[in-house]
Amino acid sequence: MKTSFALLISGIAFTALIPFNQTSGPGTWLNRNSPANKSKINNRIDTPDQDRFVKVQLVHGQLTEPTELAVLPNLDILVSQRRGEFLIYKNATKTLKDAGKLEVYSKTSVPNVNAEEGLLGMALDPNFAKNQYVYAFYSPISKSVNRLSRFKLLNDKITTESEKVILEFYSQREICCHTGGSIAFGPEGYLYVSTGDNSTPFDAPNTPYVNKGYAPLDNRPGFEQYDARRSAGNTNDLRGKILRIKVNEDGSYTTPDGNLFPKGTPKTKPEIYVMGNRNPYRISVDQKTGFLYWGEVGPDANADDDLRGSRGYDEMNQARKAGYFGWPLFIGNNYPYKAYDFTNGTNGAAFDPAKPINNSPNNTGLTELPQANPAFIYYPYAESKEFPEVGAGGRTAMTGPVYYTKPGASPYPAYYNGKLLIYEWIRGWVKAVTMAPNGDYLSMEPFMENVPLAAPIDMEQGPDGKLYILEYGKGWFAKNPDAGIARIDYLEGNRPPVVKNLTIENTSGLLPYKMTAKVEASDPDKDALTYVWKLGAILKTTTTPQVQHTFTKAGQYSVSVTVMDKSRASSKSQTIVVSAGNAQPSVNIALSGNKSFWFPGNPVSYNVQVSDKGAVVNKSRIYVSSSFTEGLDMAGAQLGHQQAAQTLVGQALMAKSDCSTCHKVDTKSIGPMFKQVSSKYQTKSNAVEYIAGKVIKGSSGVWGEVPMPAHPTMKESEAKQIAEWILSLSAGGNSTPTLPAVGKITTPAEAKATAPVLNIKATYTDMGGVGLKPLSDTYVANLRSSVIDARDLKDLSGFARKDNKGDISLIFPEKEGWIKLKSIDLTGIAAIGTSIQKSGDINYTFEIRIDSENGTQVGKADKVSGRIDISPVTDGKFHDVFIKVKADQPASKERHALKTLIFLSN
Structure with missing residues (x-):
């Protein structure tokens, strides 16, 4: 479920038109039904077989709140964890070991408040093979700042002695949320780092007018943490931004040309490349075009509001050049918020994306902000009309790399070359986004859709061209058993079996406990399958998808099965715990x-x-x-x-x-x-x-x-x-x-x-x-x-449904028809009454039959009298009941309208 976890999130068929912009980003529209554009969009006849993507689990259940990963040239994998640890997975030995630790602020002293700070992000220097530089963005325990530093990885260890502090800025800590923290390098060697707005999305206590999940715009004295205009909307503050710098060999940095504000511009920071960010939690840079992509975790409001403005959206964004992307004045497709007075609950005008104004007393930067850019892709909790492929529910937007084949290393089909990969921490999917040559959005489609992911939090293309995914696991602030590191392979030849479901007839029993387990599995290549069952500490192998085993010692036992094909490609089922020595009541x-x-x-x-x-x-x-x-x-x-x-x-x-x-x-x-x-x-x-x-x-x-x-x-x-x-x-x-x-x-x-x-x-x-x-x-x-409204009667023949502003009735058929009620007990039922909302001038006869349309007749009425007597049904069974009607002459336009059925007891 989506919630406000800045670290991980704040607050977790196509339409006829799709976003398209010929200039600097989305905002105008491309008609997808034109012949020219159809050829661009409907290019999916050669979509690769999704069953050929397989997940190779490298690490499982050993990580505690992992944040980012980096794949080294030798395919070792460095992982950062929020609580300060670095871990390294050794590709040669397939083992995970400690690689150092930073002393970070990761737990607040305020009751019932979660800290999201810590070791937030990590990336390798583009010349890592030569200099062994590793960059980390973290919250040092000794100082209320977020800091970007450079370290050296020597002998598989990050040492604090090698630290070069590059930049840092103030960040308040005792009230949640939004840290950002992702680090990425562009093709020119520029370093990008994302920062959250460091503002609370929650309601201020003991005050009648509160945020309710909309933009935090509270400018009352003492409520500074509830005003994101002081950070994300402030040109003179590094929070709520994506920064771009060039790091020098000595650890100093310069700001490149093309950032949002030239160096020396009053009331601005030259490091800012993108501003107007809430929680840009995961970023990526296209290594060919230099375009910046990021997932923006949006606010929680579930519906548009006349007083406050837009509901919440998550965004996948693209920046082809420096710009302002709206928060906290706008969200989604530049949907505006309204100024709101938290002292009396009145509102002002909606903000104007063409001329955004930040007049908050907490703003230390420019009052007039750059024109706002709309989101590249955006979606609410509910189903998205613009982007239906993203689904509905909790939301936590993340962007992965733009995938490119590499010389000598093309593990995936060329179909995906140049596609942007986006993913969802909460919803668990990955999508491939197809773009026009200039970067405009064309379409999206599922990518490795049959690969299950447990809260993917980072994704990187390794030196071998393959994708490596870091899974946080389905739980917050914890060592999750499903957290891990996975590599995604694409199998040109043999594919592993597909395991759908493991079932156990009785999951408990007295000793001796005889258990029967069955697995539903198939092989995409139609190979014969072998089943290796893990029954506690015992292994059994069968050639059928079923095993029987008797437990003679009391205890709880974990049961699972690994299914293998003739080439020993395998897939594992879920685990079910059974209880031997105690039978379920x-x-x-x-x-x-x-x-x-x-x-x-x-x-x-x-x-x-x-x-x-x-x-x-x-x-x-x-x-x-x-x-x-x-x-x-x-x-x-x-x-x-x-x-x-x-x-x-x-x-x-x-x-x-x-x-x-x-x-x-x-x-x-x-x-x-x-x-x-x-x-x-x-x-x-x-x-x-x-x-x-x-x-x-x-x-x-x-x-x-x-x-x-x-x-x-x-x-x-x-x-x-x-x-x-x-x-x-x-x-x-x-x-x-x-x-x-x-x-x-x-x-x-x-x-x-x-x-x-x-x-x-x-x-x-x-x-x-x-x-x-x-x-x-x-x-x-x-x-x-015993009173059944017409709105609940849905299994019909001949009847027409009429909806008069939510008042539902059933119009009788012109000739004949029936109403079916499934699985009804008729014990003690003397009659069925009919409540007619509107009477017509045609009479109908009624028959009550059970089990089928022409089954045993148990009741009959010769006219619409309001009561149909039923012969006693005493078998105690549940029957399908058919109420059949027949007009005694051709029906006129004024036919009866049924409002309710009433089952009457003896």
């Missing part, structure tokens, strides 16, 4: 009466039943709760008696989202632990809706300063399944039950068309054992209101 909720609906004023009787093999059920560890929620699909699949696997669906949905980047189940990350969230909201009657709303709309201020990103494109039903899973984590033995194990639930006296679903949830957690974690099981029963 089983929970059931027995309901009396109908298992599809609750009826107004009728209590719902339930009985929670728990069994636990090999143990006595401790009834105090049964947790039962009920709530009324909305959003379950009346088509039927989500209704009725649902087993414990329903919560596992929520777990799977969470794992596929970006939520796991900011939250862990029971360990701290940038966001709260899922178990903390579960415990906090266990007794809230609307917990599912509340948590789901936070997932979709985003959240700030509940668990601290860092905002949690919105997921506006996520389906409400999926967000609720994630919420159900979260709430299941702390139940059973950790909370006081809200309901007894056997009881009745009172229902409202009236049911409306918008009435919610009744959820009854029961969870039991056993006591575990020596060396064994407790195991839980959850059962959820969902009962829908």
